[in-house]
Amino acid sequence: MRTKPLPRAQGKWLLGILCVGAALLIQPVQDRIDAQTDHTSMDPDILYLESPHVVKAMALGYDDLVADVYWMRAIQYYGRREEAARRRVPYKNLAALLDIVTTLDPKMVDVYRVGSIFLAEPEPLGAGKPLESIRLLEKGISLLPQEWRLRYDKGFVYYIYLKDFQQAGRTWLDASRVEGAPPWMEGFAAFSLSQGGAVEMAKELWRRQLENSTRADLKENAKNHLDSIQVDEDLWTIEFFLEKYTAARGTPAAQLEDLVRAGYFRFVPKDPSGVPYRYIAATGAVNLSPQSKVHYLAPTNNYKEIFMTNLARAYQPTRK
Numbered sequence: 001m002r003t004k005p006l007p008r009a010q011g012k013w014l015l016g017i018l019c020v021g022a023a024l025l026i027q028p029v030q031d032r033i034d035a036q037t038d039h040t041s042m043d044p045d046i047l048y049l050e051s052p053h054v055v056k057a058m059a060l061g062y063d064d065l066v067a068d069v070y071w072m073r074a075i076q077y078y079g080r081r082e083e084a085a086r087r088r089v090p091y092k093n094l095a096a097l098l099d100i101v102t103t104l105d106p107k108m109v110d111v112y113r114v115g116s117i118f119l120a121e122p123e124p125l126g127a128g129k130p131l132e133s134i135r136l137l138e139k140g141i142s143l144l145p146q147e148w149r150l151r152y153d154k155g156f157v158y159y160i161y162l163k164d165f166q167q168a169g170r171t172w173l174d175a176s177r178v179e180g181a182p183p184w185m186e187g188f189a190a191f192s193l194s195q196g197g198a199v200e201m202a203k204e205l206w207r208r209q210l211e212n213s214t215r216a217d218l219k220e221n222a223k224n225h226l227d228s229i230q231v232d233e234d235l236w237t238i239e240f241f242l243e244k245y246t247a248a249r250g251t252p253a254a255q256l257e258d259l260v261r262a263g264y265f266r267f268v269p270k271d272p273s274g275v276p277y278r279y280i281a282a283t284g285a286v287n288l289s290p291q292s293k294v295h296y297l298a299p300t301n302n303y304k305e306i307f308m309t310n311l312a313r314a315y316q317p318t319r320k
Contacts, residue, residue: 004249091127100141120157146178166198169192186219187209187225190206199229226272230272236307240311242286271288271292
């Protein structure tokens with residue numbers, strides 16, 4: 001007696017169940033392999049299904065579902081701190097797991113954002129692989145070019161973990177040009193570029209934010225940064241000419257008016273709020289006056305040496 005074939009609709013339904021079941025078996029198979037190799041392998045942290053393309057093929061079209069499963073596995077893999085301490089390389093498989101997730105579902109923005117921190121955070125809290133973090137974010141940026149937050153995170157990794165202020169600034173500047181990016185992104189770029197020594201670029205970005213921003217707090221922040229840079233450069237310039245005055249006359253200046261009379265300045269230098277700088281002849285110190293209205297923001301990166309070198313090159317004393 002021959003068995004009747006299943007109706008077409010019922011056959012498709014059964015095939016769908018089988019496909020889902022096969023896709024869901026991917027993770028248990030990997031876990032079973034991991035459990036067995038924990039005791040027999042020289043390297044207990046082997047990921048046998050590490051190719052995202054292989055996993056994608058095995059998902060049989062249920063990519064989103066399997067992506068969720070692998071994302072949960074990545075979180076668990078990262079969160080098992082006591083297990084990580086026993087591994088030869090604490091988070092060796094983390095980048096591969098995140099690559100699988102983002103290949104299966106490229107639109108999972110949180111995987112790029114959170115995963116990049118998992119990768120960049122130094123051991124023992126993370127993998128200590130900021131370059132892998134950058135690669136993950138660049139993958140997200142290539143697939144989701146209008147997601148400005150991924151560029152922001154990339155700049156964050158450069159700034160915090162790689163201490164590459166120049167690259168962080170350029171990345172944030174790139175992010176600021178993406179539609180929907182917040183106006184303060186340019187401020188981040190300028191601040192980072194100034195730390196990396198690209199002060200002229202930073203000043204231009206601060207000026208643009210001051211001129212173009214519609215928010216009062218952003219305008220004030222830009223002005224404070226511009227004023228602070230100006231104060232630094234003014235004070236260094238005054239110090240430079242005080243040294244020239246002393247070298248030429250053999251005695252320090254008694255007051256800043258002496259520099260004007262000697263021809264170094266046309267008038268006593270004033271800060272951006274219009275208040276003359278304070279000079280203490282007894283110590284030779286020059287700083288902001290207590291009456292100054294400047295909201296000074298101390299720089300975290302001192303570029304005085306570069307500035308003074310450029311000033312010395314540009315200075316040409318008048319010969320009589």
